[in-house]
Amino acid sequence: NNLATCEYSSGLQVSGVFCDVLTDENKEPIYFKSKGPTALAFRNKELPGHGKDRHAEGFGAPIGRWRNVHAAPENLSKDQLHSIGIVDGRKATIGFESGVIVSGRVEKIVREGDKLLLITFSNCTVKRGDQVLFDPSWGEFDMAVGEKISSVFNGAADKDAFLEVALVPKERTIKAPSDARRKKLESLYQQVRDIRERKVGYERLGEIWETQQAQHPDDWLLSMEIFEILDEVAQQPELKGRVAKFLKQVALSNKDKQTLVDWGFRLVEYHKMPEYRAIHERASAH
Incomplete structure (x- = not known):
């Protein structure tokens, strides 16, 4: 039940508890689902009208x-x-290379800069073969746009909006309280994030991982973040092997988790590719 964010190559960020990922015959993710409150963001700011409500x-x-x-x-x-029939107020059908077909009336097209993020459909059906992924009776379908998922990270993209920060008279902000155990886990995530961003303290990753294993054995996303850092900096191969073994055991224990863990390993490989590094460097330069 980890709250996590999937970020598309378009920059669209989807924050929620992910429960299912459909894959094609090559085990590539082609459709994902979250359960419970989910929010959409761009550059860590919630998109207007696309919060948990x-x-x-x-x-x-x-x-x-x-x-x-x-x-x-x-x-x-x-x-x-x-030119392909996607026009506000008109019926349209989009077929994906994966076999997913989206068909409905275009209500709204959302862009940020030159990137297309979302197309909202009414009276919409989403199917893959005989499998119904979305039914018109469920309301409007906000179709995320993006060629691939470029990153997955723990927590919400826009934490303040997701946690419903409230203003009090003295204009202090109060975040929704979380229990002490959750706070300890969030602290571990923050420590790993600091190591990743500052590029120092790699020797502490083993201790952080052991703490997670002892105190939060059901959490696997932190292990994936640690694995990715160790892979990126090519350090501590023995620890990296132990983390990988744990993640593979998680994958074997649960079909949904298997897809997500496999996806995580694929992202680690994708992040090594020259085209990803070029995109990342361009984004960092802005």
Whole structure:
């Protein structure tokens, strides 16, 4: 039941508790689902109208390229959308290369800068073969746009909005209280984040991991973050092997977790690829 965020290559961030990931025959993720309150953000700021109230029962979202379109979907211009029949107020069908088909009336198109993030449909059906992923009776379908998931991280993208920070008369902000055990786990995540960002203190990762294993054995996402750092800096191969072994055991214990853990390992490999590094360096330069 970890709160986590999946970030699309478009920059769209989906924060919630992820419960299911559909994959294709190559084990590539093509559709994911969250359960319970879910929020959408861009650059760690919640998108207006896309907080937990709108997505209180969870969120489902396709991933990947569209059929017969020769560009990543997030890069399509307004004219390009019109050329394939995606126009405000009109019925449209989008077929994904994965076999997912989205069909409904276009109500709203959301962009940030030159990136297409979301298309909202009414009277919408989402299917893959005979499997119904979204039914018109469930309300509007906010279709996330992005060729791939570029990162997954613990917690919400816009923490203040997700935790419903409240203003009190003295204008202090109060976050929703969490129990002491949860706070200790959040502290471990923060320590790992600090090590990643500051690029020092790698020798402490073993101690942090042992603490997580002893006190929070059900949490696996922190282990994935530690594994990714160790892989990136090519240090402590013995610890990296132990973390990998734990993650593989988690994957064997639960089908949903298996998909998410496999996805995590794939992201570690993706982050080594030159095209990801180029995107990351461009984003850091802005």
